[in-house]
Amino acid sequence: xxxxxxxxxxxxxxxxxxxxxxxxxxxxxxxxxxxxxxxxxxxxxxxxxxxxxxxxxxxxxxxxxxxxxxxxxxxxxxxxxxxxxxxxxxxxxxxxxxxxxxxxxxxxxxx
Amino acid sequence: xxxxxxxxxxxxxxxxxxxxxxxxxxxxxxxxxxxxxxxxxxxxxxxxxxxxxxxxxxxxxxxxxxxxxxxxxxxxxxxxxxxxxxxxxxxxxxxxxxxxxxxxxxxxxxxxxx
Numbered sequence: 001x002x003x004x005x006x007x008x009x010x011x012x013x014x015x016x017x018x019x020x021x022x023x024x025x026x027x028x029x030x031x032x033x034x035x036x037x038x039x040x041x042x043x044x045x046x047x048x049x050x051x052x053x054x055x056x057x058x059x060x061x062x063x064x065x066x067x068x069x070x071x072x073x074x075x076x077x078x079x080x081x082x083x084x085x086x087x088x089x090x091x092x093x094x095x096x097x098x099x100x101x102x103x104x105x106x107x108x109x110x111x
Numbered sequence: 112x113x114x115x116x117x118x119x120x121x122x123x124x125x126x127x128x129x130x131x132x133x134x135x136x137x138x139x140x141x142x143x144x145x146x147x148x149x150x151x152x153x154x155x156x157x158x159x160x161x162x163x164x165x166x167x168x169x170x171x172x173x174x175x176x177x178x179x180x181x182x183x184x185x186x187x188x189x190x191x192x193x194x195x196x197x198x199x200x201x202x203x204x205x206x207x208x209x210x211x212x213x214x215x216x217x218x219x220x221x222x223x224x225x
Binding site for chain 2: 055098099104
């Protein structure tokens with residue numbers, strides 16, 4: 001069974017569109033994250049949720065809105081997509097302070 | 112500002128040799144450090160961590176060394192194998208398990224030559 005899963009794996013869309021990425025973890029963890037990895041492989045935290053509550057918001061444009069319907073799910077909705085949003089988005093789930101499990105990533109390409 | 116960086120963007124080693132990947136960090140308040148491995152097309156995978164009150168920790172074929180004096184972290188991989196080829200990230204962390212966050216370095220590509 002996949003511990004952290006994301007859908008879709010690939011997402012190609014036009015500038016100005018709105019899209020969502022979904023994440024689910026079956027590990028029973030309380031804390032989940034969204035990360036963005038750019039074309040140079042730089043990985044940066046975007047959001048963190050603990051038991052459905054927003055904990056970290058790293059000055060991400062408000063076009064990005066995370067939602068956590070329950071502690072096993074953390075979705076990311078992006079409004080008015082821009083070229084610079086093209087990246088790989090990773091969801092992660094935290095077991096303890098030092099250990100995070102990452103999903104396979106969603107490759108977003110904005111044309 | 113806070114930053115975690117790597118000295119070399121690419122490291123090429125012969126299969127069977129030992130690999131050493133280095134990382135510099137700047138936030139002296141970080142209280143734990145983690146190495147991740149990212150294979151092509153996959154998400155980062157936890158390798159090993161070390162807390163700031165330690166200077167060495169060993170895992171299976173991997174050793175992490177922490178030198179707080181010079182704010183330097185290294186990952187040593189013994190008897191490097193083709194399956195070790197990946198991008199390696201160091202990350203520094205602080206805060207509790209609920210509120211803490213990781214700051215990732217740039218990444219080093221490890222290429223293993225057969």
